[in-house]
Amino acid sequence: MEEQYKIFVFKSTYLTFKAERALKGAHVACKVVTKPRDISSDCGLAIRVSASDEPTASRIMCDSGITSLGVW
Amino acid sequence: MIYLDNAATSHPKPESVYKRMDFVLRNASANPGRSGHRMAIEANRVIFEARESVARLFNIRHPERIIFTCNATAALNLALKGLLQPGDHCVTSDMEHNSMVRPLKFLSQQGVNVHRVQASREGSLDPDEISSAITCETRLIAVTHASNVIGAISPLADIIKAAHDKEVPVLIDAAQTAGSVTIDVDALDVDMLACPGHKGLFGPQGTGFLYVSPKINLNPTVFGGTGSRSDLDRMPDFLPDRYEAGTLNTPGIAGLGAGAEFIASEGVEAIRAHEKRMLSRLIEGLSNIPGVKIYGTKDMERRAAVVSFTIEGMDPAVIGDRLDTDFGIGVRVGIHCAPDAHKVIGSYPKGTVRMSPGYFTTPEDIDLAIGAIDAIASGREKHHYIPVLSPQPALPRG
Numbered sequence: 001m002e003e004q005y006k007i008f009v010f011k012s013t014y015l016t017f018k019a020e021r022a023l024k025g026a027h028v029a030c031k032v033v034t035k036p037r038d039i040s041s042d043c044g045l046a047i048r049v050s051a052s053d054e055p056t057a058s059r060i061m062c063d064s065g066i067t068s069l070g071v072w
Numbered sequence: 073m074i075y076l077d078n079a080a081t082s083h084p085k086p087e088s089v090y091k092r093m094d095f096v097l098r099n100a101s102a103n104p105g106r107s108g109h110r111m112a113i114e115a116n117r118v119i120f121e122a123r124e125s126v127a128r129l130f131n132i133r134h135p136e137r138i139i140f141t142c143n144a145t146a147a148l149n150l151a152l153k154g155l156l157q158p159g160d161h162c163v164t165s166d167m168e169h170n171s172m173v174r175p176l177k178f179l180s181q182q183g184v185n186v187h188r189v190q191a192s193r194e195g196s197l198d199p200d201e202i203s204s205a206i207t208c209e210t211r212l213i214a215v216t217h218a219s220n221v222i223g224a225i226s227p228l229a230d231i232i233k234a235a236h237d238k239e240v241p242v243l244i245d246a247a248q249t250a251g252s253v254t255i256d257v258d259a260l261d262v263d264m265l266a267c268p269g270h271k272g273l274f275g276p277q278g279t280g281f282l283y284v285s286p287k288i289n290l291n292p293t294v295f296g297g298t299g300s301r302s303d304l305d306r307m308p309d310f311l312p313d314r315y316e317a318g319t320l321n322t323p324g325i326a327g328l329g330a331g332a333e334f335i336a337s338e339g340v341e342a343i344r345a346h347e348k349r350m351l352s353r354l355i356e357g358l359s360n361i362p363g364v365k366i367y368g369t370k371d372m373e374r375r376a377a378v379v380s381f382t383i384e385g386m387d388p389a390v391i392g393d394r395l396d397t398d399f400g401i402g403v404r405v406g407i408h409c410a411p412d413a414h415k416v417i418g419s420y421p422k423g424t425v426r427m428s429p430g431y432f433t434t435p436e437d438i439d440l441a442i443g444a445i446d447a448i449a450s451g452r453e454k455h456h457y458i459p460v461l462s463p464q465p466a467l468p469r470g
Contacts, residue, residue, distance in 0.1 A: 011310050012136065012300060012308075012310050012311075012312075012313055013104075013105050013116055013120075013299065013300060013313070014120065014123070014135070014136040014311075014312060014313075015136070017116060017117060017120035018120070020117075021120075032108075032113045032116075032117075033108060034107075034108025042300060042301055042302055042303060044105070044299060044300045044301075044302075045105075045108060045113065045116070
């Protein structure tokens with residue numbers, strides 16, 4: 001079965017990499033990717049995690065004070 | 073050569089700075105924040121890590137409020153031009169570098185009222201005088217942490233407190249102290265801090281930053297692409313993007329980050345202690361040479377690693393040339409882009425000879441410099457002191 005992903009989008013590139021560091025520090029697999037065009041016309045970056053890791057990732061970011069603009 | 077011009081640019085750099093820059097330039101110098109391929113993402117990560125390293129060094133709680141610039145001058149321009157409007161009042165001092173003097177002069181021609189408080193003969197600023205100069209229209213106190221001419225360190229905590237007591241923010245020019253004097257942004261409640269990357273922070277030229285506290289809202293002064301909110305025809309409203317238009321100096325910022333990490337590993341206090349030892353040795357040695365006049369305080373606690381002096385009856389430019397040509401010693405002479413400071417200490421217009429040791433300066437370097445000045449002051453020849461001078465290496469080409 002094809003793996004399902006979730007995309008976290010942030011206000012700034014700085015926050016994207018802050019989130020990446022927090023997730024990697026908590027051993028949550030993630031990848032910095034280009035924001036999908038159907039999420040944003042912006043040419044920025046986003047964080048992709050496995051769909052099954054979304055709740056954990058959300059909690060880690062919340063604990064780290066990192067606010068995302070949303071998850072897709 | 074013996075390099076005693078660290079107040080202009082530090083040299084040499086820690087080995088880790090050379091290595092980091094070489095690695096990044098070869099492997100991660102795509103455009104940060106613009107593309108999504110692996111090298112661009114790595115370039116972004118390099119910028120992120122450098123920002124975090126600088127934040128840790130200065131105890132900055134909001135790293136995203138560190139704006140990378142091409143030098144301290146650009147940082148000061150952003151702070152001053154981004155904040156001050158016609159009709160505003162700004163308090164500064166007569167110990168400032170032209171990086172502060174010139175943008176303020178420009179702004180005064182646009183209607184900003186600039187008031188300069190006088191420093192003591194030893195170059196220090198009095199917080200009470202700064203407080204007295206504040207009016208109901210004062211929008212900013214903009215002062216140097218330490219004079220680039222005589223190294224006088226001003227009481228930063230007292231100046232900030234005096235300003236904050238009257239609800240006025242402070243812009244600090246830390247060109248001569250960043251990396252070698254502890255600056256705790258959070259504890260001091262610093263509003264804005266402008267730093268060069270290429271001096272005490274051991275980064276390369278073309279780097280610097282401005283820290284802007286959450287209490288300060290600046291207008292951008294440079295406009296362009298940021299890689300974020302590209303759908304807008306105006307600058308984003310979030311930091312650092314709001315003030316970082318155009319492609320960043322990724323390899324340079326990588327070097328700045330490595331420099332900040334080196335300082336953190338050595339300890340700012342250890343660096344400061346070494347520089348004070350070199351300063352004491354230099355000042356003591358120069359003080360014993362007839363005809364040499366040293367400017368500024370002899371209290372090492374209140375002095376950054378800068379020594380300005382003259383030799384009676386000799387042009388500083390001639391002394392500088394002889395130091396370079398006959399002794400292989402690099403110094404800076406003249407008025408050091410700070411004419412008003414030289415007026416304060418009485419060395420205008422000829423200026424002084426400035427020796428500025430750094431963390432890599434050795435006691436032997438200092439002793440050779442003292443010997444060289446002794447020879448120049450007494451009219452002796454060079455061969456008594458330095459037997460062989462190595463040539464400046466040629467730039468590799470092709």
